Amino acid sequence: MQKRQFITMLSGAMLTGVSGLVRAQGAGTPGVTDREIKIGSTGPLSGPAAGYGVVGKTMSAWFDLVNAEGGVNGRQLKLVLADDGYSPPKTLEQSRRLVERDQVAFLAAQIGSSTGLASRSYLNNAKVPQLFVSSGSATWLDDAAKFPWSMGWLPLYTDEGRILARHILQTRPNAKIAMFYQNDDAGKDESCPTRYEPGAGLAIPTGNEPGSDAGGAVGRLMGSLPARRVDHRSDGDRHERSAGAHRGAGAAGVGGDAGAAV
Secondary structure, eight states, X not given: OOHHHHHHHHHHHHHHHHXXXXXXXXXXXXXXOSSEEEEEEEEOSSSTXXXXXXXXXXXXXXXXXXXXXXOBTTBEEEXXXXXXXXXXXXXXXXXXXXXXXXXXXXXXXXXXXXXXXXXXXXXXXXXXXXEEEBOOOTHHHHTTTTOTTEEXXXXXXXXXXXXXXXXXXXXXXXXXXXXXEESSHHHHHHSOGGGTSTTOOOSEEEEEOTTSOOHHHHHHHHHHSOOOOEEEEETTEEEEEOTTTOOOSSOOEEESSSOOOO
């Protein structure tokens, strides 16, 4: 899915949720007045994962468009973005600030699993909705009854892991597979296909701490696999990239929120 389509879908779903939430909560809700709905979000506007900060910036631009067209039920949308640097403790700190100082109505589209989970208990205890977290960790579904004020957004990483495993078994059953994943519960959801498909194994599972430099982990993976050239097809065109960029004896996968195929 193209990034523009993804952001459009997310924004559309969020606006639908905003409209319903305002009607359900009514007057007296923090962050909601007759003229404005104040929404908070956290994400990495700085640090090694700062590239994901474009999600919040694009959402802000989308809200500007919605406001120019009359807003939601006559109310203007105000987005308050807080930089967490993709650090879970910082996410909790910024979430508290958004709720207690900025008085947002809810948080939406927070970036990351470990970061979103860092503020989940606080937001549920405060009964502040935590909507459309940009995470596919299974816990958002599995623990929905325990944390009813929180909901994820992305496809489950366990489903992605199952799809990867099936593809490997069907196309390269004897391949030597390397998996680079974020070393937390979200990354581990996707990083072990043996949990989803019998016969799919990983010879070289390698984890990397959230927010840390991934160079060392990627180097270990690349050094463990024989060099070869890989054909990449995109929109019907074939592109060859040297083994210096991609190495592998077969298929390779990515687990967690932030990573790249090896």
